[in-house]
Amino acid sequence: MRTDPDCGLEPDRKEVFAVIRRDGEARAGRLRTPHGLVETPVFMPVGTAGSVKALGPDDLRSLGARIILGNTYHLYLRPGDELIARQGGLHRFCAWDRPILTDSGGFQAFSLSALSSFSEEGIAFRSHLDGSRHFFTPEKALRIQQNLDSDIMMVLDECVPHNTPYAYTVESVERTTRWALRSLAAFAPESEKEKRPLLFAITQGGFFKDLRARSVESLAECPFDGFAIGGLSVGEGKEEMYEMLAHTLPLLPKDKPRYLMGVGTPVDLVTGIGLGVDMFDCVLPTRNARNGTLFTSVGKISIKRREFAEDDGPLDPACSCYACRTFSRAYLRHLFMSGEILALRLNSLHNLTYYRNLMGSARRAIREGTFEAFRVRIAALYESKDAPL
Amino acid sequence: MRTDPDCGLEPDRKEVFAVIRRDGEARAGRLRTPHGLVETPVFMPVGTAGSVKALGPDDLRSLGARIILGNTYHLYLRPGDELIARQGGLHRFCAWDRPILTDSGGFQAFSLSALSSFSEEGIAFRSHLDGSRHFFTPEKALRIQQNLDSDIMMVLDECVPHNTPYAYTVESVERTTRWALRSLAAFAPESEKEKRPLLFAITQGGFFKDLRARSVESLAECPFDGFAIGGLSVGEGKEEMYEMLAHTLPLLPKDKPRYLMGVGTPVDLVTGIGLGVDMFDCVLPTRNARNGTLFTSVGKISIKRREFAEDDGPLDPACSCYACRTFSRAYLRHLFMSGEILALRLNSLHNLTYYRNLMGSARRAIREGTFEAFRVRIAALYESKDAPL
Secondary structure, eight states: OOOOTTTTOOTTOOOOOEEEETTTEEEEEEEEEEEEEESSSEEEEEETTTTTTTHHHHHHTTTTTTOOOHHHHHHHHHTOOHHHHHHHHHHHHOOOSSSSEEEHHHHHHHHHHEEEEOOOOOEEEEEEETEEEEOOOOOHHHHHHHHHHSSSSEEEOOOOOTOOOOOHHHHHHHHHHHHHHHHHOOOHHHHHHHHHEEEEEEEEEETOHHHHHHHHHHHHHHHSSSEEEOOOSSSHHHHHHHHHHHHGGGOOOOOOOOOETTTTHHHHHHHHHHHHHEEOOHHHHHHHHHHOOOOOOOEEEEEGGGGGGGGOOOOOOOOOHHHHHHHHHHHHHHHHTTTOHHHHHHHHHHHHHHHHHHHHHHHHHHHHOOHHHHHHHHHHHHHOOOOOO | OOOTTTSSSSSTTOOEEEEEETTEEEEEEEEETEEEEESSSSOOOEEEEEEEEEHHHHEEEEEETTOOOEEEHHHTTTHHHHHHHHHOOOHTTOOOOOOOOEOOHHHHHHHTTSSEOSSSSSSSEEETTOOEEEEEHHHHHHHHHHHHHHHHOOOHHHOTTTTOOHHHHHHHHHHHHHHHHHHHHHHHHHTTTTTTEEEEEEETTTTHHHHHHHHHHHHHTTTOOOEEEOOOOSSSHHHHHHHHHHGGGGGSSSTSOEEEEBOHHHHHHHHHHHTTEEHHHHHSSHHHTTEEEEEEETEEEEEOOOGTTOOOOSSSTOOOOOHHHHHHHHHHHHHHTTTOOOHHHHHHHHHHHHOOOOOOHHHHHHHHHHHHHHHHHHHHHHOOOOOOO
């Protein structure tokens, strides 16, 4: 653990988060986990099955990733959380010694499984791999995450689809709160330990402002280490998402980290930060990379475009990732068009470097009190149809 | 270019190869190319379309690759040799500043194309990508390789399938010789240059000893920089391949490098070296890697095997590659079983490291006069059905 005197965290090991600087609603902070400090706002690359797709831990280090996400559902099914525990935990298993946040598995149990059903006790589902039957309770989801040696564990929740009726959303929000309290109770013995993992609650409420408020109110007073906003980016429009976010964030405790789950685009990130979000995760930069869509300092480009065939310049002159330092757009296009596996690694390395730099710039802008101008600049970059290439 | 006083090469830049040490028929030598020296015997990883599949040049450097192969047929079709020339050549295009050998494209034009036909002038074929019509002449194959900035260029040849009748093989061998002489004539202006690429002839002859001898005799006196043995490993049995190799090698010039094309397994390599081969290439280590078959100091293993599921030891304790230094067999198995892209990179890195180490050990054994014992040990390792794991 770093003992940086400027880290802004009290030596008391129980303090896990501190806001270092505010700029409007945007916050620059530091989060302490068993595997080290994380500066916020932060974007967490998604390592679904114990690997951020197409990248090794050497690549993740080279691009400056400080924390990654692991998917409880996937790792529970394959290779199994107990196997990973016997191998010394997920950090040792995948050779990543920096922090790992794990989700609760509920979202995938619902979205990937052909047959899933929610009851007061938990979620019954079938494996998308072999159809076998499984059951997650809040307590089991925690136990799995403990087996994974997670730094930041998420409570089991229910994420309702867009357009879920009010009546069901009420029922779901209340159950999600009861599950969060069961998680807290199950976590109690863990919370006494010196170098303990963190436990985050997830607020829900669909697209009903009163239910979003009710969800936050019922959880905000409980001693969670952080609060996530779940159930957004599930098919609604951007405006509706931002409106729900702007409504919910002011209700959350000011002294705890706020995590917007499964979001998003560069514009989503700077918009979220501007409203007070501290943490993000999304498969977008890595999935886009594998589809040849790359983020650059002048906007989003498709490496497939004919105009890059003979372009001997770097993908993004402003980027210092291995791909941009070493290869031309012509070569990156050739690799992608030829279906070369190396394209997936280089594109992923680049997109995650872009996201890392975007968040670094956001933190700097907050510290310098210029975040709003930064946000507007990024939004304009992606709204312009005529971004120069 | 290295100026190692011990390099065994005369300062005269026209000397490109020297045998430093003999041990029986096995030879340790050094080959000088425009992009540096290569110690032989050497195995050349195959970078078909300007990328050794799943690896970056950073990986190739980390595993100690000294020379790679590029496929003329593939690069000519996509992205095009002229495009690569405008990008500064293949070295610059794929960020590899060490030597590159290019084949002539004839083998792929024949084997990948649905419709191909040989005439005295050259090979007519259709692209396997889009069906477009193309024609390779010996002169054109050289021009393409010059566009690629190849260090070692191969003459256009015809590789006949196993079981080709005698009469056709005669015709084909004679044409292959005429094509080699046309290549030499086309190469003449190039050969005057100070830092010139090398030109290798390819001997053929199917599985007829008299035709193998005729092919060598008709080419051996010509000023090629090296001689390849083509047309082996095309479906015949191992014994037949080794017999044909043992018959042909003594006929080749003793002072020129000898390259066995498209071969092979670790046992093929040490057998070939024992008979006097200096250079090899094959997709086997990288293709096997992508199928989960890995070479280790105790034999060949499939990483898919159930017994590795909880094996926290390294893939090969005797290997120092990034995969073996960093991850367990359990993790490598998990990555492979989960279809993770990272598995392809790590497995390829490992198999090519194994081949690099095998060749390093062979060179050392030759220098120490213990090659035959080394060859027997490697052959026994892969013949044993009960290799310990």
